[in-house]
Amino acid sequence: MTTGSDVIIVSTPEDVHALAVKREIEGRGGSCAILSNEAFPAAEALTYAWDGTEETRELGAARFAEPRRHSVWLRRFRPYTLDDKLHGEYRDYARRATDSTFEGILCGRARLIVNPAERNRFIDHKALQLQLALECGLPVPSTIITNEPEKALEFLSRHSRVVTKSIASWRFRLIETRFIDSSAIPDFSSIKLCPVLMQEYLAGMIEYRVTIIGMRVFTAKVDLAEAEHPVDGRLHFSRVMEAAELPTDTEARLLRFHRAAGLIYGAYDLRCDASGIPHFLEVNTDGQYLFVEIETGLPISAAMADVLLRRSQ
Known part of the structure; x- marks a missing residue:
């Protein structure tokens, strides 16, 4: 098949986040395909070629034709499937070569990538996140x-x-x-x-889950006062979550962090101390957000669709 999709999402076909954004894109008259990397290279072929006059870009059954350019959301990679005969440094090389080729074919002519893979890998370092947060004026425990x-x-x-x-x-x-x-x-x-x-440990019972897409900020406040496991609110549904707004200075500093990190999408966790001051904990570049959307009604999937279709930033 030749893909003329406006947007390609790298994830598994059953990923509910990918499906939610795909629905939003198609509801806006756009086209979207979900492409899994998992079967490469053992069960699916990938090819890039230039013969002096014509360029070929193929990922399995997907054929990418010019001049149409697409946006890419690197939502969730699965481990590549490598042949069992590969071991040690040869297996490691095969994985890196496959990753390089897959991303190169998919992203080489993309008009937008959420997020570029090198930015995800860079900002995934916790020590780096904390240093950048401090540079941006965010309190850190x-x-x-x-x-x-x-x-x-x-x-x-x-x-x-x-x-x-x-x-x-x-x-x-x-x-x-x-x-x-x-x-x-x-x-x-x-x-x-x-x-x-x-x-x-920050003794405040308020956490913020902040999703930033482009420069749009979606904030959910989580009240852990009645939670069975207040140290990690993800573990219990007894939490109370609602749409909220961050203090103005905190939001400005978080946006400064987002820009400095070179991110388009990020899911941020902040927690208040006993005085109610939000502290930066971490950012996840492939963090979940759909539970926030369901519990608060915040239109996060719609915002992602708009950015991927280049209708807002």
């Missing part, structure tokens, strides 16, 4: 990322309540934020093998 047991113990001794969270994302797995029991001295010897992230 006291934090340590280390593989030195002594420094971890020292940090724990200086704060009455401390939480730990994952540093790197786990694909298709939720790792919750947890309290560290400071009543007993924990054994941190194993962190020599891998750094750990610890933060002071």
Whole structure:
């Protein structure tokens, strides 16, 4: 098939976020295709060619023809399917070569990419996020990322309540934020093998889930006062979520962060301290937002459709 779609979303066919945006695009008279990367290269072919007069760009059954240009939403990549005969450095090379070719064919002539893959990879580093947040004037909880047991113990001794969270994302797995029991001295010897992230616990019962698309800000306030697990509101439906607005200075600083990070889409988590001041926790470049849209009525899918169709920024 020759794809003349206005928008191509990289995700699985059953991804509800991709389907919601596809529906919004088609409701605006645009065309949208959802393309999964999972079968490449073991079960699907990919080809780029230039013979001096004609260019060929093919991803499986999809054929990309000029002069039409499309927008791309790199919503959710799956692991590539590699042949079992590949091992070690050869398997790693095959994965990187496939990734390079797939993204190059898909994005090389795109009019818009949400978000460019290199920006996603760059901003995914938690230590980098925290440094950029501080540069943009956003309050950040006291934090340590280390593989030195002594420094971890020292940090724990200086704060009455401390939480730990994952540093790197786990694909298709939720790792919750947890309290560290400071009543007993924990054994941190194993962190020599891998750094750990610890933060002071912010005692406020208000969190903000902020979705930014282009320069449009959609804010949901989460009241965790009655939540069974207030340290991580994602784990319980007893939370109360409603559409809200951030303090003006906080929103301005968050937009400054968004621009500096080079993002078009970002899902931000902020949490208030006991005084009600929002603190930056993290941004997820492929974070979920549909639960926010369902609970608050905020038109986030519509905003994504508008940006992909280049009808707003």
